[in-house]
Amino acid sequence: MEKILQEQGKKYDSFYLYDQQIILDSINNLKNNFRGIDFLYSVKSNPHSLVLDTIFSKGIGSDSASLNEVLISKEKGLSKEKIYFSAPGKSRKSIEKAIDISVIIADSLSEIELIDEIGKKKKISVNIGVRINPNFSFTQDIGSPSKFGIDEDNFVENINLLKSKKNIKITGIHVHVKSQELKCENLIRYYKNMFALSEKIQNLLGYDLEFINLGSGIGITYSLNDVPIDISNLAKETLKIIDKYKDRFKKTKIFIETGRYLVGKSGIYVSKVLDKKVSHGKTYIILTNTLNGFIKPSISKMVTKYEKDNPASYEPLFTCEDSFELKTLKKDISKEKVNLVGNLCTAIDVIAQDIDFPILEKDDLVIMTNAGAYSAVISPMQFSSQEKPVELFLNTKKEILL
Numbered sequence: 001m002e003k004i005l006q007e008q009g010k011k012y013d014s015f016y017l018y019d020q021q022i023i024l025d026s027i028n029n030l031k032n033n034f035r036g037i038d039f040l041y042s043v044k045s046n047p048h049s050l051v052l053d054t055i056f057s058k059g060i061g062s063d064s065a066s067l068n069e070v071l072i073s074k075e076k077g078l079s080k081e082k083i084y085f086s087a088p089g090k091s092r093k094s095i096e097k098a099i100d101i102s103v104i105i106a107d108s109l110s111e112i113e114l115i116d117e118i119g120k121k122k123k124i125s126v127n128i129g130v131r132i133n134p135n136f137s138f139t140q141d142i143g144s145p146s147k148f149g150i151d152e153d154n155f156v157e158n159i160n161l162l163k164s165k166k167n168i169k170i171t172g173i174h175v176h177v178k179s180q181e182l183k184c185e186n187l188i189r190y191y192k193n194m195f196a197l198s199e200k201i202q203n204l205l206g207y208d209l210e211f212i213n214l215g216s217g218i219g220i221t222y223s224l225n226d227v228p229i230d231i232s233n234l235a236k237e238t239l240k241i242i243d244k245y246k247d248r249f250k251k252t253k254i255f256i257e258t259g260r261y262l263v264g265k266s267g268i269y270v271s272k273v274l275d276k277k278v279s280h281g282k283t284y285i286i287l288t289n290t291l292n293g294f295i296k297p298s299i300s301k302m303v304t305k306y307e308k309d310n311p312a313s314y315e316p317l318f319t320c321e322d323s324f325e326l327k328t329l330k331k332d333i334s335k336e337k338v339n340l341v342g343n344l345c346t347a348i349d350v351i352a353q354d355i356d357f358p359i360l361e362k363d364d365l366v367i368m369t370n371a372g373a374y375s376a377v378i379s380p381m382q383f384s385s386q387e388k389p390v391e392l393f394l395n396t397k398k399e400i401l402l
C-alpha cells in the first residue's frame, strides 16, 4: 500500500483511495451473518461508480435518496424491486420519473395523495412503502418530532382513508431513526420494536406486508476508543426476533439499509504538503484541499468548539472529535509540534492544532482514515475553485482505477 500511495502522490496533490477488498469483506461479513435478510446500500454515502458496481454485483439493492440516485441505480442494472426511493420532499417530477423504475417510499400524507393522483393519471395502482416516524427511539419508548416520515399515530388515524385510495397500495414500511450505533443491545431493542410496529400496521391494513425496511443504525469504529459492534451476535439476536414473527411475515422481505458499514473503512484521504512556515513561534504545515477536499476533520474542530451538548447529532458531517487518524509515510519518527492547515483563503481551514506529528517537509503526504463514507460527497469542493481531489479505486488485483 505504501508504494501505491507514493506513486499516486507523485501524480496527484490530493486524492481519495477506496479499497475494493475492504468493501467486499464488509459485504461478506453482513451477508454471512444475517442469513435471509436483504440489504440495501445507501448510495448517498458514496456513489463512486466502481463502488456501486462492487456492491450491486453482490446482490445488494439501492437505498436511493434522490431521483438521480434512482437513475444511477437503474443504469447500473438494478430492477425495480431492488431500488427504494426514500427522501423527504420529493418533487412531482421526481416521483413521475421514478414511479416505473423504483419502489417509492412515501414520506408524508400529502406525498401519498400526490402519488395517488399520479397513479390515477397513469391509470395504474402504485405499490408504495411508507416511512413511519415511530413512537420509539433506540433507547426510549417515546417518539420525537422529525421531518422524516409520518408520525405513527397520524398514520394509524388515517389508515381507513389510505386504504380507500384507488391508485396506491401500501405494501411496505420503512423506519430509519439513527445512524452510527455501536451498542448491540440498542439495535436489538430497536428491531424488536420494529417488528411489533410492523405487526400492528399489517393488522390494520388487513393484508400481508411485502417488505419491512428496518433502516440503518449499524455503526463502525471511527475513534480508536470505539469498540466495534459484534455483528455475529447482533445477527444471531436479530434472526431470533425474525423467527418469533415468522408465521406473521411468511413472505415479507426484511431489509437492512447501510451506507457506512460497507464503505466507511474502505476509504482514505491523502493530502500533500505544499508549504511549511513558522509564525510567531508556531509551525504551520499547509496541505492540499483539506476543508474543501475532506471536510470532516475541519468540521470536527468547529463542531466541538461550538456544540458542547450533543455534537453527535451532527451526523454525517461530524461523528466524533477523533473520527479519523492522521498518518504519514515517514520512517523517521522524530516529531515536532505543528498546526495542520489547508490551502484555502480562510482561517477555518484547520484540521489539527498544536499536535505532535512526525516532521514533515514539502511534498510529503498526510493520510486521513475513515474517509469512505460521507466524505468526498459532503465536501465543498467548489470553494475557491481549487483543483478537486481525484477519487481512485484499488481493485482486488491491486490495480488503480480512476
Ligand SMILES: *Cc1c(COP(=O)(O)O)cnc(C)c1O
Residues within 6 Å of the ligand: 042, 044, 045, 063, 065, 086, 176, 178, 179, 180, 215, 216, 217, 218, 257, 258, 259, 260, 261, 373
Ligand atoms: C443515510 C441513510 C442511511 C445510511 O446510514 P448509514 O449510517 O450510512 O448506514 C440509511 N437509511 C436512510 C433512510 C438514510 O437516510
